Amino acid sequence: MPAALPSRLRLQGEIHHVALRGHGGRPLFRANRDREALERIVGELLAEFTARAHAYCWMTNHLHLVLEVAPGQADGFQCDLIARYSLQRNTGAAGAGPLFEPAERALRVNADAYLLQLIRYVHLNPVRAGLVRDAADYPWSGHRTYLGGGGPPWLSTDLAFRLLGGDLLRAAAAYRVFVAPVSTRVNRETLVTSLSYPGRY
Known part of the structure; x- marks a missing residue:
């Protein structure tokens, strides 16, 4: 279990897990350009909200x-993300309906205990889905x-690397071990303050 955040690493905001699904399971992306x-x-919204992203998939x-x-x-960030991407994605699409399932609230995470586990959970999604080994x-x-x-210039790795300890090279090596295949067995119920909502993934 990673240590709690040192005082010098206290967050300026709150950590949330934004998870959005395509309406009816439809693909969110037609091609890589999407x-x-x-x-x-996402980069524009992070700048507008003076926010940071620590992981994505x-x-x-x-x-x-x-x-x-x-x-x-x-x-508000989540609503703007849905609106802007839906507008971009549906432009020129005949008969385009809702792109996303009705969004649940972004789930606030206990960052002191679970930030690293949440980053791992998000980045291992393609492995759990069988898309890659x-x-x-x-x-x-x-x-x-x-x-x-x-990767995208807006992705922030410094907080996770400080939690992992050591200089950049040692922190990156520690991250690689932390996200080893055995770690795909993640119990998401331990990651968030409340997971009573149905249909989360």
């Missing part, structure tokens, strides 16, 4: 984002960035 558009929109019919945002702003082979998550492989 994923790239989503990344651009764009799956076929759902998405995950680990968001640090000021108290009371998570739902190694999370590093999936191009649409923050996992590669944590391994030093680049």
Whole structure:
């Protein structure tokens, strides 16, 4: 179990798990350009809300984002994300209906205890879904960035690396071990303050 956040690492906002699913299980992305558009929109919203993202994963019919945002702003961020991406995705699509399932509230996470576990949970989604055997082979998550492989400029790794300890190289190595295949057995019920909502994933 990782240690609680040291005082020098106390968050400026709250950590939330944003998880959104396509309406009726429909794909959220037609092509990679849609994923790239989503990344651009997320970057714009992070700047507007003065927020940070600590992990993300764009799956076929759902998405995950680990968001640090000021108290009371998570739902506004999520609503704006849904509206902007839906507008972009449905532009020119004949008869386009709702893109997302009705959104539940972004779930606030106990960051002191579970930030690292939540990052791992999000980045291992493609492995659990059977899309890849190694999370590093999936191009649409923050996992590669944590391994030093680049990624969107808005993804923040510094907090997780400080929690993992040591200099950058040692923290990256510790992250690699932390997200080893055995860690796919994650019990999400321990990650959030409340998981009583049906249909979460």
